[in-house]
Amino acid sequence: MPNKNGSVYGLTVLSPIIDDEAAVPSHDLQIREYLAELPTGEESPFALAPGTHLARLVVMDDVIYVGAPSCEEHLHSKYLVFESNCDGELDHYLAGLAANVPQHLDAIWGHCVGYPGASNPQAFIDYMKACQIETTFYFAAINDKSVPQTLAALQTQRAVADFIASHQGMEPAQLQREFTEFMAVLKTAPLPRAGGMAPRRDIKTGGRNE
Amino acid sequence: MSNINGKVYAMNVITPMKPWKTWVLRGLFFLLWNIKPLQKDLINLSFIEFARWVVLPRGRFPFLGHGQVKEELKYDYLLFFSNFNGTWNQYIDAFSAVLSRGLNMIWRWSEKFPGSVPVTPFKEYIARVQFDTDYYFTAYPYATANDLKSAHIVQSALDGLNQRAQVCSPEQFAEAYLKFVIQVQAHLGETGEAPVVS
Numbered sequence: 001m002p003n004k005n006g007s008v009y010g011l012t013v014l015s016p017i018i019d020d021e022a023a024v025p026s027h028d029l030q031i032r033e034y035l036a037e038l039p040t041g042e043e044s045p046f047a048l049a050p051g052t053h054l055a056r057l058v059v060m061d062d063v064i065y066v067g068a069p070s071c072e073e074h075l076h077s078k079y080l081v082f083e084s085n086c087d088g089e090l091d092h093y094l095a096g097l098a099a100n101v102p103q104h105l106d107a108i109w110g111h112c113v114g115y116p117g118a119s120n121p122q123a124f125i126d127y128m129k130a131c132q133i134e135t136t137f138y139f140a141a142i143n144d145k146s147v148p149q150t151l152a153a154l155q156t157q158r159a160v161a162d163f164i165a166s167h168q169g170m171e172p173a174q175l176q177r178e179f180t181e182f183m184a185v186l187k188t189a190p191l192p193r194a195g196g197m198a199p200r201r202d203i204k205t206g207g208r209n210e
Numbered sequence: 211m212s213n214i215n216g217k218v219y220a221m222n223v224i225t226p227m228k229p230w231k232t233w234v235l236r237g238l239f240f241l242l243w244n245i246k247p248l249q250k251d252l253i254n255l256s257f258i259e260f261a262r263w264v265v266l267p268r269g270r271f272p273f274l275g276h277g278q279v280k281e282e283l284k285y286d287y288l289l290f291f292s293n294f295n296g297t298w299n300q301y302i303d304a305f306s307a308v309l310s311r312g313l314n315m316i317w318r319w320s321e322k323f324p325g326s327v328p329v330t331p332f333k334e335y336i337a338r339v340q341f342d343t344d345y346y347f348t349a350y351p352y353a354t355a356n357d358l359k360s361a362h363i364v365q366s367a368l369d370g371l372n373q374r375a376q377v378c379s380p381e382q383f384a385e386a387y388l389k390f391v392i393q394v395q396a397h398l399g400e401t402g403e404a405p406v407v408s
Contacts (some may be wrong), residue, residue: 002243008260010260010262012262012264012289012291014266014271014272015272016271016272016273016274016278019278019279031344032344035344035345036344036345038345040212040215040345040346040347040351041351044347046347046349047347047349052347052349053259053260053348053349054218054220054259054260054293054346054347054348054349055346055347056220056222056291056343056344056345056346056347057343057344057345058222058341058342058343058344058345059344060222060224060341061341063224063226063283063285063287064224064225064226064338064339064341066225066226066320066321066322066335066338066339067322070226070285070321070322071284071285073226073283073284073285075271075281075283076278076279076280076281076282077271077278077279077281079271079272081222083222083262083291085259085260085293113274113275113276113277113278114274114275114276114278130272130274131272131274133264133266133270133272133289134264135262135263135264136235136236136239136262136263136264136265137239137242137243137262137263138260138261138262139249139252139258139260139261139262140259140260141253141256141258141259141260141355141358141359142259142355142358142359142362145362147349149362149365150349150350150358150361150362151349151350152365153358153361153362153364153365154350154353154357154358154361154401156361156364156365156368157357157360157361157364157365157397157398157401158400158401160364160368160394160398161398161400164391164395164398171380172380172381172383172384173380175380175383175384175387176375176380176383176384179371179372179375179383179387180375183368183372183375194349194350195347195348195349195351
């Protein structure tokens with residue numbers, strides 16, 4: 001069943017967190033503290049390494065009891081859940097993480113059972129695969145575009161809107177000439193960084209959306 | 211805790227299922243995956259960027275040794291991860307209104323699932339089985355799923371116009387340009403921060 005939808009890969013990893021009563025603070029709390037300080041924008045490890053559309057990290061403390069008459073049960077371990085929607089093949093994606101942000105991987109997964117470290121990419125890939133859970137059903141609204149293609153398209157969308165607004169009623173020859181120049185500039189423009197694409201509009205926001 | 215990054219909300223849900231029921235659910239997902247028209251309602255909910263359901267059998271929680279205690283569980287578990295635009299309430303309301311039959315088909319195998327209609331007990335159930343996200347990244351925080359679809363439409367149309375621009379006369383180009391503007395005019399909405407929702 002599908003971990004992939006088109007060219008997008010849905011990675012689900014559950015890594016058991018070390019249960020050590022002597023650790024203060026506990027390993028799950030150390031993960032949470034690190035994640036709370038980790039940048040989410042252009043400096044995010046998932047922006048610095050290639051290929052991540054969206055990703056999340058979640059400490060799952062336990063399963064949830066939904067009430068009688070179901071049985072109450074508990075996990076022996078806490079788990080770090082890594083859910084990623086990424087480009088291409090899994091090995092390549094994981095190798096990219098290990099190559100680009102090993103310090104972050106070690107700081108996060110270093111609190112998990114059996115984590116070998118990211119300095120040996122193959123050992124890291126094997127570890128993640130050992131903790132991988134097969135996705136049963138995977139939906140992707142857009143399943144045939146990579147992260148760079150999407151970032152480029154968003155940049156194009158903005159630029160085209162500006163071009164159209166500033167070229168209304170222009171003579172055909174001049175329009176064609178300026179369009180050609182516009183395309184040349186657009187093609188050489190640096191790709192926006194993942195996690196960025198900051199807004200230009202000055203709208204008020206409270207930053208809360210629940 | 212950060213369930214939100216820009217315009218995207220990360221939802222995590224886990225529900226227990228009796229093990230024999232997971233095979234029924236796997237069968238239903240198999241049909242949903244292979245009969246694409248069944249996905250129509252899900253696709254029409256155009257505020258979902260990515261979503262997945264993961265059936266986690268009770269014996270398949272990762273076990274790595276190194277002193278880890280093996281799990282001993284009675285239930286299998288259904289994990290649901292969604293990345294959607296808008297608010298939690300809007301999302302659950304839309305799910306309940308548009309996808310109620312499909313949702314019932316998926317979650318009726320979970321313990322104590324009340325049904326997706328009426329929406330109040332459904333919301334109470336989701337709130338109970340949801341757990342929060344500790345870290346959330348998106349490569350394009352200020353774009354919604356519809357923004358992304360529009361951007362790709364604009365890109366594709368622009369590439370086509372650019373090819374024509376190389377070979378046609380100014381008058382022909384002006385005509386093609388006009389058609390291009392008409393084609394993309396509904397897809398030029400600018401991305402930006404989400405509005406405040408109270």
